Amino acid sequence: MTFSLIGRCERTGMFGVAISTSEMAVGSRCIHVAPNVGAIVTQASTNPRLGYLGLNLLRAGYSAPGVLDEIAASDQFVERRQLGCLDITGLGVARTGSGNRPWAGHRVDRNVVVTANAVVGAEVADSMFDAFKRGADLPHGETSSGLCVVDRDTYPMVDLRVDLHPSPVAELRRLADAYFPLVTYYNLRPRDPNVPPAAEWLAAQRRGGGGV
Secondary structure: OEEEEEEEOOOOOOEEEEEEEOOOOHHHHHEEEEOOOEEEEEEEOOOHHHHHHHHHHHHOOOOHHHHHHHHHHHOOOHHHEEEEEEEOOOOEEEEEOOOOOOOOEEEEEOOEEEEEEOOOOHHHHHHHHHHHHHOOOOOOOOOEEEEEEEOOOOOOOEEEEEOOOOOHHHHHHHHHHHHHHHHHHHHHOOOOOOOOOHHHHHHHHHHOOOOO
16 A cells, blocks of 8 residues: 655745655655655656656656656556656646556645555545645555655755654654754754754754744
């Protein structure tokens, strides 16, 4: 089973991808996202090359539907794939090949694409879609999960992964809760090596009322 969500912030233009599956290393194989470009997920019978192709097409100015059309035309096994794409304008599209294990399907709206395959039913995709709209948590997966968020830098603002864990989405939430207060710190440190260690910086922020 695999389920994923691509989201875009309308206000900032930031992209994020969250995914979970029953196999390991999902974050490194299925998430493809670039700042000021867009985001793509390739799942089911995953082929990471399609993600790189899709990002290059987005960089060349293709819209999300055009990207998926080109990928589908180039891949002889496209009916075994499940693909989602969100472009820089917030336009989203997904494709669930006929060879996917049931239940398989997707949900698409402005700034959000949900894809799921080999899950218990359509309610999985529906609940993820509704949860994103409400800003709530995602459902739990099985073995691995990943969360990647990009802003304007060439490297991700957040890139968290969980592997071989009995509750990977819950564990991903735990890691995110610990990491999110340090996002600003990890943005400062490359620019100023004199920034104190993370624990000291965070304690100073809390003492100073900076909040987290």
